[in-house]
Every structure is written in structure tokens, then in C-alpha cells.
Amino acid sequence: MSSPNPFVEVARQGRNEWWRYVAGVLIIVVCWTGGQLVIAAPLVLGESDPTRADLLLLALLLLSFAPAAVGVWLAVRFLHGRPFLSLITPYGRISWGRSAIGFAVWFAIAGGFGLIEALLHPSRYQPNPEPLSVLPFLLLATLLIPVQAGAEELVYRGYLLQGMGLLIRHPLPAAVLNGLLFALPHASNPEVSAGFVEVLLIYFLAGFFWALITLRSGTLELALGAHTANNLFTAVVANYTTTAIPTRSFFAITEMDATYQLVTLVVGMGLFYLLLARREPSQ
Secondary structure (H helix, E strand, O other), X not given: OOOOOHHHHHHHHOOOOHHHHHXXXXXXXXXXXXXXXXXXXXXXXXXXXXXXXXXXHXXXXXXXXXXXXXXXXXXXXXXXXXXXXXXXXXXXXXXXXXXXXXXXXXXXXXHHHHHHHHHHOHHHEEEOOOHXXXXXXXXXXXXXXXXXXXXXXHHHHHHHHHHHHHHOOOHHHHHHHHHHHHHHHHHHOHHHHHOHHHHHHHHHHHHHHHHHHHHHHOOOHHHHHHHHHHHHHHHHHEEEOOOOOOOOOOEEEOOOOHHHHHHHHHHHHHHHHHHOHHHOOOO
């Protein structure tokens, strides 16, 4: 990088010995896995009503990411001794407007490519015969997907990316490594049945791109908005019949075309960058 990146440099405010990051990752993993076990306990009790059972499953699935954010907070505050807000922005205040723009642009891109696929392959998109049944899922997803996406961003593009940036000065290799770390835990997602290599590459590119725009813009705000939009669109507008986020959506996609998703992701990243990220100052 030609000049210090403000998003990485803010991490230098705290204590950054290597063992602190090792301990921080362990804290995050323990909080995440332990919290998931506690949150999953209500599923053991069961729920007789199918709709309530589906809503309960979705709520618990999304809330299971919250302990990861708690782990990040514990690591940053007590191991590194710096403000939690520094994981999102070095400027002392979050620009929710920037996150909203990132959300709107990515949601529009996802909607546009979804519409194109529906026109090209109408048999893949099955409208929900009971669209009103989607509304409770829409409300729940709107409330909790920011928790799920936000927790992932705090772990990967916040804590881990800032730690990498202290060692890797150039944004490209840091973003590549971050994308790899993001893709690996998703290797067990149900979507990989559509094509293991292609789907894993999709997760890698998503993580890589969100890391790159975070370093480019100097804040986590655009990535937070884009990641939330991506997951919310999938959850309630057009979801796959086999998916890691089971919901009732307005359209059910009966077949995942991994190649189409991969190509449109690359094009969408280019559009997003041209519309938003390239306007940010180079780091």
C-alpha cells in the first residue's frame, strides 16, 4: 500500500502481540460454539406447529451467530485494550448511511440477476402459493439477519482482517487470505451439493470482495450493508430448496445453477465496485 490504511492502523492503538490474536481466536471459537449449544437447546423440546417450528429454527439459527460477536468484543476490549467500534470504523462514529447505500446497491444487483435467471429459466422459480405465510419470516429475517451477517463481518472483516493487515501490508494478499478463511467453514453448507468447487469459490470470492472493499473504503460499513442485503434477499425473496438458511420465501428456487451464480457474482462485484468502492480514497 502506498500509505497506511486507516482501517488497519487503528488496530495499532491496542496491544497486538501475536499470542493475543491466538488467544482472541480461541475466545471467539469458544464463545461461538458454546453459545450455539445453549441457543440450540430449545430445539430439543420441539414445537408441534409447523410454522412456529420453522420460525423457531430460523430464529435460533440466526441468533447462534451472536455469541461470536460477544467473543470478538471480549477479545478486543480485554486482550487488545481498544474500543470495539474500531473494528467497524477508525473515525469514531458509524456512518449508517454508507451501510444503507451498500445494502441498497447489493440488494438491487441481486434482484436484477435473480430476475434475469427467472426469465431465462422460469421453471426454476416457483412462486409461493401462500405469499402471506412469508411475512412472519420477512419480519424475523429483517430483525436477525443483521445480527448473523454483522457477527460474520466482525469476525472475518473486522478482527481477522485487521490482524492480517498488521502483518500483510498490501490489500490484495490480505483479502485473498481473508476470503480463504471465510470459505472454509462454509464447505459443509448444503449448497455445495450443486457443485463443491463452484460453490466454495463463490464463498471465497464473496469474502475476498468484502475484505477488499473494506480495505479500500477504510471502514466495514459497505461490507456490512452488502452482506446483510445478500442474505436477506436469499432468505425472503428467492431462496433455494436446499439451503443453509431455511425460510419461507416468495419464490423457491428448485435448482441452484452454481455456474450462473459464480458468473453473476463476479459481474455484481464489478458493478458494486464501480458504483461505490472506487470512489473511496486509495489506501
